[in-house]
Amino acid sequence: MSRVYDRVALIGLGLIASSIFWAIRRGDLAGEVTGYARSGATRDTARRIGLCDRVCDSAAEAVAGADLVILCVPVGAMGQVTADIAGALKPGATVSDVGSVKRAVIDAVGPHLPEGVHFVPAHPLAGTEHSGPESGFAGLYDNRWCIIVPSDQSTDPDAVARLRALWEGMGANVDEMDADHHDLVLAVTSHVPHAIAYTMVGVADHLRRVTESEVVKYSAAGFRDFTRIAASDPTMWRDVFLNNREATLDILGRFTEELFVLQRAIRMGDGDHLYEYFTRTRAIRRGIIEAGQDTDAPDFGRAAKRP
Numbered sequence: 001m002s003r004v005y006d007r008v009a010l011i012g013l014g015l016i017a018s019s020i021f022w023a024i025r026r027g028d029l030a031g032e033v034t035g036y037a038r039s040g041a042t043r044d045t046a047r048r049i050g051l052c053d054r055v056c057d058s059a060a061e062a063v064a065g066a067d068l069v070i071l072c073v074p075v076g077a078m079g080q081v082t083a084d085i086a087g088a089l090k091p092g093a094t095v096s097d098v099g100s101v102k103r104a105v106i107d108a109v110g111p112h113l114p115e116g117v118h119f120v121p122a123h124p125l126a127g128t129e130h131s132g133p134e135s136g137f138a139g140l141y142d143n144r145w146c147i148i149v150p151s152d153q154s155t156d157p158d159a160v161a162r163l164r165a166l167w168e169g170m171g172a173n174v175d176e177m178d179a180d181h182h183d184l185v186l187a188v189t190s191h192v193p194h195a196i197a198y199t200m201v202g203v204a205d206h207l208r209r210v211t212e213s214e215v216v217k218y219s220a221a222g223f224r225d226f227t228r229i230a231a232s233d234p235t236m237w238r239d240v241f242l243n244n245r246e247a248t249l250d251i252l253g254r255f256t257e258e259l260f261v262l263q264r265a266i267r268m269g270d271g272d273h274l275y276e277y278f279t280r281t282r283a284i285r286r287g288i289i290e291a292g293q294d295t296d297a298p299d300f301g302r303a304a305k306r307p
């Protein structure tokens, strides 16, 4: 894979940014990658582990001369970070992001960008429950989807095509989607499942005081997977729910209705309903495995995927 950009700047140096850096290096996709994180501790860690070719002490310094700037901070911080770098952006540069919500990010980032800068939002559908600069790895995006969500400021086909080439070079499959549709799809596939996991772990946490650690001790089945999801970064997820409120509430409402139907079937002893329902959901799981988005290996093969 040949170089897609001469210079890439990563703003925020957590799981997603560090995985981008290692994937860019693996594919030799950019000449130089600069990086910036707001805390000195994160910048020190980045320097120590060789994350980025150059770690800068200001966001403006990191983006100066960059052909592509990727915002890798929580969704609620995107607007302020863009305001901080706007004056230092190179004319003709592309700004992108990796935020898990797209409409709110477009509304927060777009107004700060100067004329002549392209804005091509994106969202890699890949992650782990870990965060921070040491959690990234080159293979995070392999065979995962990255959704590009063109904005009013991404009318230049070349800017979109180059960003697509970068994500494909990092191993991802790329799709394009409208921002509102993206937010609805992600509410179903990611945001509400996280809300449910957070809630279930909260319920068990409450119960644990009664059963004295049995919940933890016997957690090996379904509960353990809820705890993995519910260990995700609190700042990131607070921002996701605050910024994808409409779609999340819509899907949560539907979830609650389904839950009541299930609850009633259990109460009425309606085994046929339960069997038919679980047969349908099992088929969805099979579809995900057949699409290569997970494995049927024990523990979902997660241990095998980590470096």
Ligand code: NAP
Pocket (backbone or CB within 6 Å): 012, 013, 014, 015, 016, 017, 037, 038, 039, 040, 042, 072, 073, 074, 075, 077, 081, 098, 099, 100, 101, 123, 124, 125, 126, 127, 128, 129, 130, 131, 132, 133, 233, 235, 236
């Ligand atoms: P992370 O590991 O927690 O890293 C977040 C980075 O953002 C850190 O460098 C942090 O700086 C910086 N940051 C936090 N709050 C900030 C603020 N108010 N102003 C400026 N910088 C701030 O997070 P991540 O998992 O890489 O997530 C980054 C983005 O990717 C988020 O928008 C998230 O929605 C999206 N995303 C995440 C996943 C996932 O599964 N994790 C998947 C797809 C997309 P310090 O280290 O200095 O505190």
